[in-house]
Amino acid sequence: MSVNDYTPNDNLYKIFNSPESLREIPQLLTYINQYKNDLNDSINQDIVQFKQSNSKELSDNLDYLIKLIKRVKSNASTTQQSIESMTKSIQDLDRYKKNLVLSMTILKRLQMLINANNTLMETIPSRDYKQILSLLSVIKELLIYFKPYKSIDEINQLNLMVISTQNKLVDDIFIDFEEFSGVPNQDDEQLVYGCQILELIDVKYKDKLLSWFYNLQLKEHKSIFNNLDEAGSLDNLNRRYIYFNNTLKLVRSKYIKIFPSDWHIDLELTKLFCKLTKQDLINLVSASARIDSKVLLDGLMTTLDFEKSLNDTFKTEEFTQLVSSVFEPSLIIWVNEQETLLNSKMMEFMAISQLPTEFNVNTNAELLTVLKVNSVPNIANSSTELFKTFQKILTQILRLSDGEILIDLCKLFIKYLYDFHNKILFPLVPKNADDFTRSNGTDTLKYLTMLLNTGDYMVNNIDDLSDKFKAVIKEEYKNKLPSLDKVKDVYYTLITKAVTNLLAKISNDSKLCWRQFLNVDWSNLETINDVSGYMVDLKQVLVEQNLKIILPLVIRESYVRNFNDRLVEMLLNTITNNLRYIKPISILGVEQILLDVTSLKSLALEFPIYADPNLDETRIHQSKLYQKFVNNQFHYLESLLKLLLVPTSPMEGMIASYFELIGDKSIRNFIKVLNLKDIDKTSQQTYINNFKLQLNIDDGGTLISHSPLLFNLEDEEDQIISTTVSTMNSPTPELRSPKILPTKINNFEKNLRELALNSENHVSKLNENFKNFGKFFRKDNNE
Missing domain, CATH: 1.10.357 (Tetracycline Repressor; domain 2)
Structure with a gap:
């Protein structure tokens, strides 16, 4: 049994096999403690003995190992020398072989270069550019191989021979192109290979050939359309483009096949033409003190059409504003x-x-x-x-x-x-x-x-x-x-x-209606009617003379709403301000005005329906927002009229009714109400003091600053001025027209x-x- 598997329970059960054996625990603990101490002493003694004997043996083993390593290194060095001695001849043989292979390769490629050059010299007179291109490609590749050996006279001489051959080829190819441009009798395919030969020899020969070809195609164009002749003027810009289109058509039909397709000679020729034309136009525009607008626009439009046609032809956007940008400063x-x-x-x-x-x-x-x-x-x-x-x-x-x-x-x-x-x-x-x-x-x-x-x-x-x-x-x-x-x-x-x-x-049209209103003896009114005569006429003025025409003529619905809102406000302000002229007013008079206001409110709710000329008086459902607006606006006037029905005495009751009906804490508005109730100036101060007192006691934060309707009601001083002006112009006071919003007009x-x-x-x-x-x-x- 290993130490890890040991469990003391079995032994404990044997030692303490009965309750009486528990009395022996002190003796057992003493014995166990003594046994533990003896074991510790024995272990310590064994450790000391091991250390003393093992140190000498470890030292001896280390010396032996060092000697063994030195002997192995010595044997390895001896073995290496033996191997090098044995393989030296083999290494020399391998080096000789490599040199021999290289020499054979050089000789073989040199022979290939000589043969290819000789063949090339023999082939050149035949103008077989396809075969010449193949041979020249091989020669150029071989010359690259022999580049490190140019110091050898034979190799250098051979290189000079190839250069001379290339020069001869260049001259022949240019001659063939010149002959082809005069009388096309060459094989198109051979000239294509000729182009590739020039590019292979040196890219500068390709550029030289293209420069010659482009100048040849544009030679007559430059001669005809120069800035010194009439043909080169802006008036003849369209002829310039037509002439080039013919040149481009000729190039694409006659010459395109003798050049490699990746050279895109038609595209490059067109770019060159645009560059030359742009410079000509710059000179023309800068030299002209005054350009006729029609000539300028015709030239620009012609150029834009030309650029568009080029973009369509070459399936690109490279020509957009390539030439037409010249006209930008002159626009x-x-x-x-x-x-x-x-x-x-x-x-x-x-x-x-x-x-x-x-x-x-x-x-x-x-x-x-x-x-x-x-x-x-x-x-x-x-x-x-x-x-x-x-x-x-x-x-x-x-x-x-x-x-x-x-x-x-x-x-x-x-x-x-x-x-x-x-x-x-x-x-x-x-x-x-x-x-x-x-x-x-x-x-x-x-x-x-x-x-x-x-x-x-x-x-x-x-x-x-x-x-x-x-x-x-x-x-x-x-x-x-x-x-x-x-x-x-x-x-x-x-x-x-x-x-x-x-x-x-509308205000001007309704003046007669308000004169009727002012001419009524409101203080001695004996009976109440469903609606007063002035209100019947006012409805006629509003609807028949104005709204049935105005609202259908206004296109945007939002302006119809805005106009109706402002009309409602104007009517309410008009009634309120006219109340100032009919003091004193009886209870029956106020009740009659309340009935008139209710009738006007019903009409105001119907204002939007007149926007449809074919409505034929049919009532339709109105916007809830508009209904709410009208009800709120008329509520202020109805509240004011109800306040006018409240007796002036007791004073506290009238003031309490003001707070309930008007709902503001404006002393100025309160004074306006006192004036409407025809309370003389000497008594007003008592009402004002009481108003302030009740305001300080009862204001629970529910009162507004001022009633909108009373805010627009003119003060007593304004009334005096208005009455004076009205008296000068008519026997009865009139309502002034609504105030025009101020607009600053500048001198211009x-x-x-x-x-x-x-x-x-x-x-x-x-x-x-x-x-x-x-x-x-x-x-x-x-x-």
Whole structure:
């Protein structure tokens, strides 16, 4: 049994075979400890004895091993010397054999070189270039082998003989090519091998042959089309290309077979021709003080067509702008002439009506009939023509270049986008509200919606134009392209002006309705009707005179929504501001106005349906967002009217109702309400103090800063000014027209205004109504 397999359990069971034997544990432990110590002493003694005896034996073994190694090395050296002595003669014999083989190889190859050279000399007179090429290839390879032996006279002499033979071959091959170019009587295949021989001898002979051949083919061309003769002018550039095409056709039919196919002589000849032509054109363009634009463009187009035909012929793109790039610096001449074209276009635009011919009607009824039948977009005729012209010009230039000249063209387009606005469209914007009273209402709507649609059309096409320029111009010039954002902003402003003036026109049309409103004795109203007379007339003005015409004429749905939103805001502000003129107002009066406002709200919710001229009054589902907008806007006015129903006393109750109904913490707005409730100035301070007190106590963060409707309500001071102005012009106060958004007009625009108006007045002579409408567009420089 090994030590690893030993388990003490069996022995322990024998020693402690009964419970009584456990008493003997102390004696057992003493015995085991003593036995362990004895074993340790015995082991230590054995280790010491082993070390003493083994050291001497190890030393003796090491000495023996050293002696044995020395003896082996000595025997090995002796053995090596014996082997070298035995094989020396064999090594010498092997070296002799190698030298003999080398000598035999040299003699054999020398014999081959001599024989090949002799054969070559005999073959040369036969002009059998195929066999000559084979022999010369062998000779050239052998000469490479003998290159290290050129110092040997015989080898050097033989090398000189081969050089002389090669020179003779070169002369013969050139003579054969010259004879072939005169009268083709040589074997095409033999001349191909002749070309390969020249290339084998030295690549310089290949270049010399090709240079001779190319010059030979272009000799007459250079003579005919030089810059000193008329044939070499830009006018005859097409003849130059036709002449070369004939030369190329001749080369490909007659000479292509006598040259190796990998030389591509037709392609290389064409490249050389393009290089020469490019240099000629550089000299022509630089020498001309003034180049006619038509000649320049014709030459450029001819060159582009020529380059395209070469690319198609050789299935490559190597010839793209290889020659035509010469014209790039001169393209500014063409761009400048496009300015003349655009200027003439602008004059044409100023001499024609901007409205589509379908809209040449005089009344709303006639125009509504046209809208029901036709779906012609109400966009200025000249705007589409302008961008067609832009597209035509851009298409032309892209055939010519995609480089820096596009920057100049972009600047030119921007200039005429400004001109189109300043000369054609801007003069059609009404100067002030008085123009509405002097103009035909139908014409007003046609022209203002035309301005809105055209502004939108211009903005979208300006974006497309900008994207087009960025897409086609070379990457290196993209950052240099001028931005079209500023000119686009001009047309955004035009859209704003159109919408604002449409609202001003509606405001002007509804003045009589609001005069009726002001003439009602609201403080002594005895009965309440479903709807007041002024509201019936106002609906007629809004729908029949305006919305049924305006909304179908507006193309983009987003502008229809924007216009309706602003119209709702204008109507609410108008009612609110007119409340200032009817103090005091009775409870019945307020309730009647509430009914009128509810009726107007129902109408406002229906505004979008009038965008469809064929709707025939059918009610359709409106946008939930628009419904929410209308409800929110009218909620402010309804809340204000409900507040006017609240008694002024007790004061705390009225103020609490203000917080509940109006929901703002603006003291200024609160004062406006006090004025509407006709509370005298001496009592207002008490209300204001109480308002501040309740605001400090009850404001839980739910009140807004100010109500939008009351914010737009004019102060008492504004009322005095407005009343004074109104009294000067009419016996009853009137609502002022909606404020036109301010737009800065630079001097350049003002100076152009008169020119545009003079041209537009030609258009206004179409009929008497149009004459009257011309006053609506008249501008002067005294704004």
